[in-house]
Amino acid sequence: MVHDFQNDIDDVAAIEVVPSILQVMQATTGMGFVAVARVTEERWIACAVLDTIDFGLTPGGELSVQSTICDEIRDNRQLVAIDHVSESATWANHHTPLQYGFQSYISVPIILGDGSFFGTLCAIDPNPAQVDNPRVISTAKLFADLIARHLDARRQLVEAEQRLSAELETSHLRDQFIAILGHDIKNPVASIDAGARLLRKSVTDPQGKMILGLMEQSVKRVSNIVENVMDFARGLGGGMALRPEPTPVDAMLQDIVAEFAQLYPDRLIDTRFAVGNSLYVDRGRLGQLFANLLSNAIVHGGKDGAIRCGTGETDGMFELWVANCGVPIAPEVVSGIFMPFKRRGAQGEGLGLGLYIAAEIARAHGGTLAVVSDNEETRFTLRMPAIVSANEKAAE
16 A cells, blocks of 8 residues: 555644754754654654754755664664764764764654554754753653654544544435435335225125234335335434424324324224324424324234224323333333334334334424333323414414
């Protein structure tokens, strides 16, 4: 992979304290050339420079890495500090000071948070200098660590921005996909539904009626899945929008029960609706919540028992409940039953979005959706503020 060294230069240039670090290093060491260098196995590149001795490098300038002491520092990650090259038994005949003509030198490795070697904070001068001492070394180490921390923070910020950009692009593609899904699936499903309704008028034999009933149930399930997926996607994009209007709640719920009774003629649905007022709610959303609860009860409830549902109004709160008999929901399932993609049992039908969408609709209305399940029954209960329409209030 080709490394983009310009990014490294830009990253260092973006650190506001680097010019001050170079000035303090120059003042502390008395050395004329100070630099932050990017050092790899193949290259030595100046990223930031303070040069008062005309060494000849500017940001982006490059030395042969094999000609530098930084090449050795990259391998052993040990600081090098030389007061006087000519008087040093270790460095007097080293090729680097001989080639570049310096007498004093200090170089500190810059180690990033992930343990990788970035480069060095280094300084040179043609004259001797007092740098091999605790004061200068501790200062240089502190500055190298500070540069490393800034580089880490900048790279994390860049990565976060890249992830955000990718997520925004994914979100845009998701919205496009959901829109296409809604169009390309809902239209043929609607055609099948219309065809089944027409056939019901002419089919008279029991087997034909049974097949049509199964077709209508399948159409209903597919329609619910598409609506739930679209609602889930819209919720990810910023929450569920409501369009409240005065709604005769009991009558609206009774219409939904009638529809389910036609789709599932072998299931008994016992209604106990007891709210006379028209409430200020999103008619479609509240109907969707109720339909999701009924569908859940039909799928998971005992086949021989009735499904019971009802409404009530107490202390300014509207209550809607749906109950069924059958095997109780396990406690570990109850704790996450309103989470998306959670299903009751390994063989659960659908995507596991119905109850999640129902809970979101309840939340959007300022209410809650709860479940209690035991050996006698499983009951889902919606509680939300009972906001009476203006016309109903005037009539009271």
